[in-house]
Every structure is written in C-alpha cells, then in structure tokens.
Amino acid sequence: MTQLTVVRGDLTRQRADALVNAANSSLLGGGGVDGAVHRRGGPAILAECRALRAARYGRGLPTGQAVATTAGDLDARWVIHTVGPRYSAEEDRSALLASCYRESLRVADELGARTVAFPAVSAGIYGWPVEDAARIAVETVRSVRTEAEEVRFVLLDDRAYDAFTARLSRTARNGKPA
Structure with missing residues (x-):
C-alpha cells in the first residue's frame, strides 16, 4: 500500500526517486515550480526537454x-x-x-520509481483553488494503483500545506475520499 505524506518545504530540495514538475507545455522552464526545477536541476533537464520537444512534442506537452x-x-x-x-x-x-x-504515477511506475514527490499542480499561477486542488490530488492518488511506496505532497506555503494536510487526514479517518 502506498504511503501518502505531506511536507512543508521546497520540492527542489527533496530526496526522492522522482520529483514531479508542474511544467508549462513548452517544457522549457518558466515561473513557479517549473522555473525552480530548471534552475536547481541545471542544464541537463533543459537539454532533455529540448530533445523531447524536437522528437515527440513539437507543439508542447498536452495538458494532463x-x-x-x-x-x-x-x-x-x-x-x-x-x-x-x-x-x-x-x-x-x-x-x-x-x-x-x-499520468505522473504511470510514468513513475514505468521508471521503477518508489518515492514520488508532487507539488500542488495548478494551484499556483494557474489559479486552481488550493482546497479543491488538494481534494483532487489526494483522491486521485489514493485511487491509482501504483508501485510507488511513498507519494509525498511537498507544499511551499502554509495555506497549501494546511489544505493538503486536512484533506489527507479526512480521507485517512474515513477510509475513503471525503
């Protein structure tokens, strides 16, 4: 069974098999989590993203x-x-x-990742209300069959941390999504 945890902190400082980047469709970096991942990860990430754009995603990675x-x-x-x-x-x-x-967990399984760290996808500059983003994230991860042993939600601010913590504790108490 996959363990779900919530951590307050910087996604780019996490140790995990896979870190999930809330990317823009260009895959070439940007603001928020995407910019931080590219800055801290260095030029190797951008080089592979450029190769993916050239080979498979000429119009960008589709949403979802x-x-x-x-x-x-x-x-x-x-x-x-x-x-x-x-x-x-x-x-x-x-x-x-x-x-x-x-899809991120599907890719993680294909790679053999056992620990996966997520940000609050779409809850930053894409404007998704954080409580609803937490509900969708936790319910979805709980419903997916995955080989990951730990899925960690890494939240930079108190509001997101509190929303994910509340959603996770609500689903743990009820044994099902609330």
Missing part, C-alpha cells in the same frame, strides 16, 4: 499528460513533467488535473 527526464543536479533520479490545466470557473477541468497525477 506527463513525461520524464533526468533530474540533473536535483537529489532525485528523474523529473516527471506534467502540465496542469488553468483554473476556469466556467468549465470543469478537474478531469485534466486528476490526469496529471494519474
């Missing part, structure tokens, strides 16, 4: 999908890049957000 690269200088073996949806009050995009977690 995931792909892996080296972790470069990070304390991990791989970075799994996933593109979260931008939040919309007019359109329900929660299936795309759930797909980010499912």
